[in-house]
Amino acid sequence: MTYDVEQIRRDFPILERKVRGRPLVYLDNAATTQKPRQVIDALVHYYEHYNANIHRGLHTLAEEATAAYEGARVKAGRFINAAAPEQEIIFTRNTTESLNLVANAWGRKFLEPGDEILFTAMEHHSNLVPWQMIALETGAKVRYIEIDDDGRLIGDDVRAKINERTKVVAITQMSNVLGTINPVREIAELAHRAGAIVVVDGAQSVPHMPVDVRELGCDFLAFSSHKMLGPTGVGVLYGTREALDAMDPFLGGGEMIKRVTYERSTYADLPNKFEAGTPNIADVIAFGAAIDYLEALGMEAVREHEIAITQYAIDRLSAMDGVKVYGPREAADKGGAVTFNYRDIHPHDLSQVLDQYAVAIRAGHHCAQPLMRRLDAVATARASFYLYNRHDEVDALIEGIRASDRIFGNVVRAGA
Amino acid sequence: MSSELELDELYRELILDHYKNPRHRERIEHADVTAEGFNPVCGDEIEMELDFDGERLQAIGVRGRGCSISQASASMMSELVEGKTIGEIRHLSEEFKQMMTEPESAVPEDLGDLEALQGVAKFAVRVKCATLAWHTLGEGIEQHQKGDGAVRVEEM
Ligand SMILES: Cc1ncc(COP(=O)(O)O)c(C=O)c1O
Numbered sequence: 001m002t003y004d005v006e007q008i009r010r011d012f013p014i015l016e017r018k019v020r021g022r023p024l025v026y027l028d029n030a031a032t033t034q035k036p037r038q039v040i041d042a043l044v045h046y047y048e049h050y051n052a053n054i055h056r057g058l059h060t061l062a063e064e065a066t067a068a069y070e071g072a073r074v075k076a077g078r079f080i081n082a083a084a085p086e087q088e089i090i091f092t093r094n095t096t097e098s099l100n101l102v103a104n105a106w107g108r109k110f111l112e113p114g115d116e117i118l119f120t121a122m123e124h125h126s127n128l129v130p131w132q133m134i135a136l137e138t139g140a141k142v143r144y145i146e147i148d149d150d151g152r153l154i155g156d157d158v159r160a161k162i163n164e165r166t167k168v169v170a171i172t173q174m175s176n177v178l179g180t181i182n183p184v185r186e187i188a189e190l191a192h193r194a195g196a197i198v199v200v201d202g203a204q205s206v207p208h209m210p211v212d213v214r215e216l217g218c219d220f221l222a223f224s225s226h227k228m229l230g231p232t233g234v235g236v237l238y239g240t241r242e243a244l245d246a247m248d249p250f251l252g253g254g255e256m257i258k259r260v261t262y263e264r265s266t267y268a269d270l271p272n273k274f275e276a277g278t279p280n281i282a283d284v285i286a287f288g289a290a291i292d293y294l295e296a297l298g299m300e301a302v303r304e305h306e307i308a309i310t311q312y313a314i315d316r317l318s319a320m321d322g323v324k325v326y327g328p329r330e331a332a333d334k335g336g337a338v339t340f341n342y343r344d345i346h347p348h349d350l351s352q353v354l355d356q357y358a359v360a361i362r363a364g365h366h367c368a369q370p371l372m373r374r375l376d377a378v379a380t381a382r383a384s385f386y387l388y389n390r391h392d393e394v395d396a397l398i399e400g401i402r403a404s405d406r407i408f409g410n411v412v413r414a415g416a
Numbered sequence: 417m418s419s420e421l422e423l424d425e426l427y428r429e430l431i432l433d434h435y436k437n438p439r440h441r442e443r444i445e446h447a448d449v450t451a452e453g454f455n456p457v458c459g460d461e462i463e464m465e466l467d468f469d470g471e472r473l474q475a476i477g478v479r480g481r482g483c484s485i486s487q488a489s490a491s492m493m494s495e496l497v498e499g500k501t502i503g504e505i506r507h508l509s510e511e512f513k514q515m516m517t518e519p520e521s522a523v524p525e526d527l528g529d530l531e532a533l534q535g536v537a538k539f540a541v542r543v544k545c546a547t548l549a550w551h552t553l554g555e556g557i558e559q560h561q562k563g564d565g566a567v568r569v570e571e572m
Pocket residue numbers: 030031094095096097124126127172174175176201203204224367
C-alpha cells in the first residue's frame with residue numbers, strides 16, 4: 001500500500017474543521033492526536049450494540065464486551081511485540097498512571113534507603129515526580145543523566161551514573177520537547193548488568209515509530225492511547241511477566257482478587273491483579289481500533305512520513321532569521337516534535353498569533369520544567385506532527401510566525 | 417472580523433509600549449514587602465517590592481519575565497497603584513478582575529492604561545496572564561497587613 005496523506009486525512013472528520021474561517025492546521029500532536037472515524041465508530045458501536053460489564057456476566061452482551069476488551073489487550077501487546085500479550089499488558093488511565101503504578105508497586109516493595117533511581121534531564125514530569133515521591137517514602141535517592149547542548153544524553157554520564165546502587169533506570173524513549181530518541185537498548189543493557197530495572201516512557205515513541213519491547217530489553221513500558229489516534233482515558237503499562245509477578249497490587253477492589261475473607265485476600269493472576277474495578281471498557285475497545293488503523297498503515301511508513309515532514313519543518317524554521325531550534329537537527333535522529341523560539345517573542349504571544357491563523361501549536365514548558373531550565377528558556381513553542389500532516393501545513397506555520405512580525409516586529413524589551 | 421483586526425484589538429499599541437518599556441522597574445531596597453508571582457502553566461514570572469506609609473502604597477518596584485500580556489499588565493498596574501491606599505487598590509483590583517471575567521460589562525473609567533487590556537477578556541486562556549500581577553500585589557498587601565515580609569504566589 002502506498003502512503004496517501006490525502007486519503008488518510010479523509011478518515012479524520014475534525015480535519016475538515018475551520019477555525020476563524022480558515023482550515024485547521026493541527027500541529028499539537030505531541031499533546032494529543034486527532035481520531036479517525038474508525039475509532040469514533042468503534043466507540044459508538046460498543047455503546048449501541050454490546051455495552052456490558054466485562055468478566056462478570058454470563059450473558060451475550062457481557063461475553064461480546066469481554067472478548068472485545070481482551071482483544072484490544074492482545075492488539076496492544078502485539079503492537080509492541082510483547083512475549084505474552086494476555087498477561088503483560090495492563091490497562092490504566094494514561095502514561096502517568098502507568099508510571100505511578102510502577103513507582104508505587106515496584107518501588108515500595110524493592111527500594112531501600114541508599115538505593116538510586118536514575119532518570120534523565122529530559123523527562124516529562126510524569127516520569128520524574130512519581131520517582132521523587134517514592135524516593136521520599138523509601139529513602140532512595142534520585143539522580144539524573146545530563147544532556148549536551150544538542151539535547152542528547154551524554155554517554156559518559158550514563159556510564160558514570162549507572163552503578164551497583166542503581167535500582168531503577170527510568171528513561172523516555174523519545175523526548176516530548178526535543179524529540180531526541182534515546183538509545184534505550186544500550187542503556188537497558190548497562191542497567192541490567194548493574195542489577196537495575198528499566199522503565200521506559202513510551203508516550204511519544206510508541207505512537208510514532210516501531211517499538212519492540214523484546215528488542216529494547218526493558219522491564220516496563222508506558223504509553224497513552226490518546227497520543228496514538230485512540231480515545232482519552234486509556235493508558236498501557238507493559239511489564240515482563242517476571243517483573244509484574246514480583247510486584248504486589250497497586251489498587252485493591254473488585255476484579256483483582258481470587259478469594260476474599262474478612263481478614264485477607266488472595267490476588268488474581270496477571271493482568272487482572274493490576275486492574276481493580278470496572279475498567280474503561282468502551283475506550284479500550286476503541287483503542288483497539290486505533291491500533292488496527294496504525295497497523296494497516298504500518299509504523300515504518302508512519303515514521304518515514306514523519307521524518308520527511310519534520311526535516312522540512314526544521315529546515316524551514318532554521319532558515320528563518322531569529323528562530324532558535326532546540327534539540328537534534330537531523331529528523332532521522334528524532335521524533336516529530338520541533339521546539340523553537342522566535343526572536344524575543346514569548347511563545348504564548350506567538351501561539352496566540354498562530355491561533356488567529358488556525359495553526360495550533362503548544363507554548364509553555366511542556367511539563368518539563370527542569371529541562372526548560374537546562375535549556376535556559378522560560379518557555380518554548382512546539383510544533384509536533386503526525387501521520388496526517390502535510391508539508392503545506394508547515395508552510396502555514398512559517399507564514400503565521402512571519403505574521404507575528406507585524407505586531408511584535410520592532411519589540412525589543414528594555415532590560416529583558 | 418479578520419485575523420489581523422482581532423489581533424490588533426488584543427495587542428493594542430499601549431500594551432506593546434508597556435511591554436517594551438516597563439514602568440517602575442527599579443528595585444526598591446529595604447522594601448516593607450517583597451512578593452513573587454509565578455504561573456506554572458505558562459512560566460510567567462513577576463517579582464515586586466512594596467513600600468507602605470501606613471495604609472498608603474508609597475512605592476512599588478516590578479520586574480518579570482513572561483508574555484507581553486503578563487508583563488504589560490504588571491507595568492500598567494504599577495503606574496496606577498503607586499500612591500493609592502490599600503482600600504483604593506482593592507477596589508481597582510476588583511474592577512480589573514471584573515473587566516477580565518465579564519467581557520460584556522462596561523469598562524470602568526479609573527483603570528488608566530489598563531483599559532487597553534479589555535480585549536484580553538475574550539481570550540480565556542490569557543486572563544491568568546493579565547491578572548497575575550494583581551494577585552501577586554494582593555498577596556503582598558495581605559502579607560503587609562499580617563506583618564510578614566515575603567510572599568510567593570503560584571497561580572493554578
Ligand atoms: C514523554 C511523555 N511522557 C508522559 C506523558 C504523559 O502522558 P499522559 O498525560 O497521557 O499521562 C506525555 C504527554 O503529555 C509525554 O509526552
